Amino acid sequence: MKKLIKILLADDELLFRKGIAFLLEREKNIEIVFEASDGSEILDYLKNNQNHPDIILMDLKMPNLNGVEATKIIQKEYPEIKIIALTSYDSKSFINNMIQVGASSYLIKNATPAEMIFTINEVANNGFYYNDAVLQVINECATQMPKYNNLSLEENFLTSREKEVLELICKQFNTQEIADKIFISPRTVEGHRTNLLLKTECKNIAGLVVYAIQNKIIDIGGLIV
Template sequence: MNKTIKILLADDEELFRKGIYFLLQREENIEIVFEASNGSDVIEYLQQKENLPDIILMDLKMPEINGVEATKTIHKDFPEIKIIALTSYNTKSFIANMINVGASSYLVKNASPKEMIDTINEVAEKGFFYNEVVMKVIQDDIISDRKANKSKFDEEFITSREREVLDLICQQLSTNEIAEKLFISSRTVEGHRTSLMLKTESKNIAGLVVYAVQNKVIKLDVL
């Protein structure tokens, strides 16, 4: 039985938010724990630390505290919570900005219901979900904040096994899929992943992927 994914919905457009609510509540593995119409309500709810969500669907344009600023705060104070950015805009600058501040995925509001549910499940299982458009933005070095704070990559910085695990993470394989492919246990994969995050100072898997792509740790053909 799949683990229940706890979702927080944050969008100031009530009709849109309710539409997502009624769509997601039909999914057996999804539970809506809170709805918010602005970033302030999101942060206030999280600070209560009761029934924290696994994933926040975060609209970018909201009153009081917008989705970008809320994402920055949440990424810093609650790095274990994954954020899927919701926006009407699909420009490179918007994508780059949200990945910079810690979003685990990026979903355009005209996406299909299936795309949204698939994205939620991917993020819940793997920690992030970047489609080809997002990976191209990262590869093109448009995202710069994290890269500027990292020293030049040292070839001996990570072990050969860690590099193999990192390659497969960037291919968006799950922990179990990586374990099967490398003939190691899931716990061993998690150990390598933890080590990689510590070495690269990444707060989550999404940040680790950004680091790997921008420092050319992985081969471009895996993208």
């Protein structure tokens, strides 16, 4: 049985938001905990309610507080919440900007319902999901993205096992799959993931992907199908 995923929907277009809510509520493992029309309503909800979402579907262009600024604040104050950008903007600059501020995925509004459900489940299970188009943008924009303090790799900065786990994370395998592939326990995988975050000073799994691309630890061609 799939684990329950709690979702907050943020979009100022009521008809679109209700349509997405209708689609998601048909999924047995998804629960809509709140709907917001702008970033300020999201922050008010998070501040005043304990039933926090696992994932926020975030529109970018909203009144009062837009999705980019809201994402910055949420990543700082509620880093455990994953952000999926859901927007009509598909330019490299918008994608790059949202990845920089911590979005775990990026969906265009003309995506199919199946693509949206798949993305939500991947983010819930793995911490992020970047499709081929987004991975390509990350690769092209990697040199423009802010680099982490420890970006300059020394020969033994990451162990061979940590690099192996990082490569599998970037290929979007979950904890159990990584454990099965390299014959270690899921708990050990989690330990390597924690060490990777601490060593690289990345804030989340999505940041590790950018780190790996910037440092040429992974070949982008091997990630794009």
